Structures are given as C-alpha cells and as structure tokens.
Amino acid sequence: MAATCMFASKANAQLKGFSIGPYAEIGAPVGDFKDTHNSGFGGGLNADIKLIMGLGVTGSAGFMYFPGRTYTVTDGQGNQLSTKAESIKALPVRVGLKYKFGFPLLYVKAEGGTATFVGGDAEAYKGTAGIFAPGIGIRLLGLDVEGKYEIWFKEGNSGFFGLKASYHF
Template sequence: MKNKISLFIALLLVCSVATQAQLKRFSIGPYVEAGFPVGDLKDTHNTGWGAGLNADIKLVAGFGVTGSVGYMQFGGNTVNNVEYDKIAAIPVRVGLKYKLVSILYVKVESGAANFVNSNITGSAFIVAPGVGIRVLGLDVAAKYEAWFREGTMSFFGLKAGYNF
C-alpha cells in the first residue's frame, strides 16, 4: 500500500512539474544543430555542426519571441585540387514564433553570423524560417538558413534542444 501511495505522489509531482514547464512565459536552454549545405556551399563544404544557447519568451495569442547565440562550423572540402578552409561563425539570431497548435510552431529568425577561425572576416546577415515541435522542454526544429555576405551561404538545418 505504501508503494502505491508513493507512486501516486511521485506521479502527481511529475505532472505538476510538467504543467509548470508548459505554463512558464520564459525559458532558456542549450541546443545542438546540424547544417546540410545547399547551393554553392554544398560544392565547397561538408555538413556542419553547431551548439549554443536558446531563449524563448511567450507573448499573447500564440506569439513568442525567440533568440539564440551559438557556434556553427562547416568543414572545408577539396574540389578540383582546390582546398577550401572550414567556415566557423558565431550566429546571433532573434525572431518571432507562432504556435499553430499545442506543440507545432513556425518561426522566422534574423541576425548576424560573425565569422571566426576562417579566411572570411566580418559578419553576414542571417534569415532563417523554420518549423518545429515542442513537447514540455524538448524542442526539435527544421529550418532553412541563409547567410548573406558577398553571395549566399545557405543550408537546411536540424536543431534539437531542451529549454528549462
């Protein structure tokens, strides 16, 4: 009998914490992402990877503000005996989210990719529309991201994170 009561209390506690996580107006947490180059970037660079910190603020009527800062790197490739160096950047993004249904959302982000550890200097303008699902704290999204600087570097991305 004590085990059943303990199990019931533990279940109530888990449900309470899960409900609180869904009702919060602000969340922050780490993420990892993979970038699959398209266009000219596909010819010169390999699949990229990244990690960072993401934050969300819920507004009204399903709208929210999102922002992230991280590190993204695409490995260089050799094409016709021409060696391309890796591209490494610190992308800083802000954007708007709209919740379509309870767990499904669309978003568009913009910002700057500040290049580091590569032959490219300066920064690029970012535009990144995407779609994702969020269940409790788990957030998984797919996006198309384009970096504009003397041409376009673009990729499809998959991002997974956990927001507290």
C-alpha cells in the same frame, strides 16, 4: 502543506512564459555552398518568451562549424586544379518571432541576425554575415525539435538546411 503546493503551482505557472536551454544543430549545405563545404554542426543557448495568442519571441547565440571540402576548379587556360576550401567557424546570433498554431505542439518561426566569422584567413570568411532563417518545429514539454532553412548573406549567399534540437528549462 496544501498552501505550499498551491503557491508553488502558481509560481511555476508564472515562469512558463520564459524558457532557456542548450541546443545542438546540424546543417547540410545547399547550392554552391555544398560544392565547397561539408555538413556542419554547432551548439549554443536558446531562449523563448511567450507573448499573447500563440505569438512569442525567440533568440539564440552559439557556434557553427562547416569543414571545407576539396573541389576542382578550372583556370583561365582550361586546366583543372584541385583546391580545398577553408573551414568556416562562426558565432551566429539570431532573434525572431515564433507562432504556435491551435495545435499547441506545432510552431513556425522566422529569425534574423548575424554570423560573425572567427579564425578565418580567406576574405570571404572575415567579418560578419546577415542571417535569415525560417523554420517549423515541434515542442513537447521541454524538448524542441526544429527543421529550418538558414541563409547567410555576405559576398554571395551560403545556405543550408538545418535540424536543431534543444531542451528548455
């Protein structure tokens, strides 16, 4: 029984270098993006690989949805017209680096990747956008909570502040 406990703890220690789990996130648009879209939400799968000296690699793949909002535009003759923006549905894939400070719970990370738009008719929401997302977070046991700013680059920029929560196994 003692040998089983000893080997189990060694095997568990080896697996601590890799973790994977589901995440949920919300995003609050900023700038011009907030004029045309409401707060969004999404979810997916997140993974971390520990490297050396607090450094690690992180990645995620999921789905993000921002509902369109009704807003007012002025035409060339000074008339105000009401229009509704098309909702955004995208499949973001991100990879990046994560650094844990001397205080083991706190980390910073920077991710990049792509967001592939799905199901949209508007030209601005077809194809793929580039992503850059710096963030700061806390990880306690398997629970990981991160605050971030994410920007999507395609025919202009769409940025949002996000809150992402995940559980790693």
